[in-house]
Amino acid sequence: GAVVSQHPSRVICKSGTSVKIECRSLDFQATTMFWYRQFPKQSLMLMATSNEGSKATYEQGVEKDKFLINHASLTLSTLTVTSAHPEDSSFYICSAPDRGYEQFFGPGTRLTVL
Amino acid sequence: AQSVTQLGSHVSVSEGALVLLRCNYSSSVPPYLFWYVQYPNQGLQLLLKYTTGATLVKGINGFEAEFKKSETSFHLTKPSAHMSDAAEYFCAVSEYGGSQGNLIFGKGTKLSVKP
Numbered sequence: 001g002a003v004v005s006q007h008p009s010r011v012i013c014k015s016g017t018s019v020k021i022e023c024r025s026l027d028f029q030a031t032t033m034f035w036y037r038q039f040p041k042q043s044l045m046l047m048a049t050s051n052e053g054s055k056a057t058y059e060q061g062v063e064k065d066k067f068l069i070n071h072a073s074l075t076l077s078t079l080t081v082t083s084a085h086p087e088d089s090s091f092y093i094c095s096a097p098d099r100g101y102e103q104f105f106g107p108g109t110r111l112t113v114l
Numbered sequence: 115a116q117s118v119t120q121l122g123s124h125v126s127v128s129e130g131a132l133v134l135l136r137c138n139y140s141s142s143v144p145p146y147l148f149w150y151v152q153y154p155n156q157g158l159q160l161l162l163k164y165t166t167g168a169t170l171v172k173g174i175n176g177f178e179a180e181f182k183k184s185e186t187s188f189h190l191t192k193p194s195a196h197m198s199d200a201a202e203y204f205c206a207v208s209e210y211g212g213s214q215g216n217l218i219f220g221k222g223t224k225l226s227v228k229p
Contacts, residue, residue: 006157034216043204043219044158093157095217103217105150107157 002028002098006106013084014114021079021109023050023094029074030096034103035067038091050077050094084113116141116207120220128228133192135223137179137205140186146208147188148217149179151201158204164188175199200227 003026013019023033031052036044048058048069056069066088068080077096081088089112095103121136139145146165150158162173169181179190188205202224206217 004157043221044217045219046216049216091155095158102148102160102163105157105159108155110155 002026002096002102002104004094004096004104004106006092006094006109008109009107010110010112012112012114015085016083019081019084019111021081021092021094021111023077023079023096023106025075025096025104028096028098030077030098031074033071033077033094033096035069035077035079036093036095038093038108044093047079052077081111084111086113089113116145116218118205118207118218118220120203120205120223122223123221124224124226126226126228127195129197130194133177133190133195133199133225135190135203135205135225137188137190137220138186139188139205139207141207145181145188147179147181148206148208149173149177149188149190150204150206152204152222153201161190161203195225195227197227197229200225 005024007022033050035047037047038044047062048056050056050069050071052071058064071077091108093108094106097103117140119138148163149161152158161177162171164171164181172178177192202222204222205220
């Protein structure tokens, strides 16, 4: 099956700093990628849809100025958490659909903001 | 709008016993349904999916699920639980009925397997 990677897998930062998370489709092209956030013991909630060559679309309640998304190429989307605060600590997961009926998920990035 | 309800946030079974995880969905279009498994601090792995055709879907690791339109259900089963099955399981429906839409997830069911 297709492979989606995320980097880094784990990051710890101080409050107020910015953190960039990369999501790559390794063996297929993805014009669309999705970013989810998962709080402890909860389900995945869609944050935004990343579109190659155009602006991302954000779900209601997600601050677009805080969670910057850039879909730079057909294989790379980045999520930047700007001025991170402890409440942003979470597990961030990206996914990308292939041409079939399946989305492939990255392994996730654990963000801890001190 | 689509939605998914998973009954039981925590299910515990003995090793070798039947596993049954319940999922009901709501969708205004023909649903594309999925079951994913998540191990601690890892991403999601697809167990199985229903798109069209046969309503009984077989997946990896001995799991299967049956799409029942009349009951709007897509329950996940496995005849005999193994210790390695202990994980979090998520049922999901694809928005807009296709792969290009994002997935709507249920709240998840944590499966524990007792020796």
